[in-house]
Amino acid sequence: MxxxxxxxxxxxxxxxxxxxxxxxxxxxxxxxxxxxxxNADTSNYLKFVCESVVEKHEDEILSLIAQEADSLAGKLCSEKTGFCQVSSHSEL
Incomplete structure (x- = not known):
């Protein structure tokens, strides 16, 4: 981060x-x-937020990994957590 x-x-x-x-x-x-x-505090904030998202959605993450799902990142980001939107200028 x-x-x-x-x-x-x-x-x-x-x-x-x-x-x-x-x-x-x-x-x-x-x-x-x-x-x-x-900002010096940004990396700590991002790390905390990412860990919180993973903790909240741990069961869904493990389920997707167990199924060896295609396009795992996209499914985690949009379908399971709802954090990502399709955007023409998204570069994360």
């Missing part, structure tokens, strides 16, 4: 948490850091 922070889209003002640092060997295009709002 240390590589994510609040991002405000300069055109739509939509707020989302986005990755600003590459993973090992990954190339991330040009990033305008002016659109990020860096």
């Amino acid at each position: 240390n590589d994510y922070n609040l991002h405000v889209d300069p055109e739509t003002q939509e707020k989302s948490y986005k990755r600003f640092a590459p993973r090992d060997g990954e190339q991330i295009g040009a990033i305008d850091f002016n659109n990020f709002q860096f």
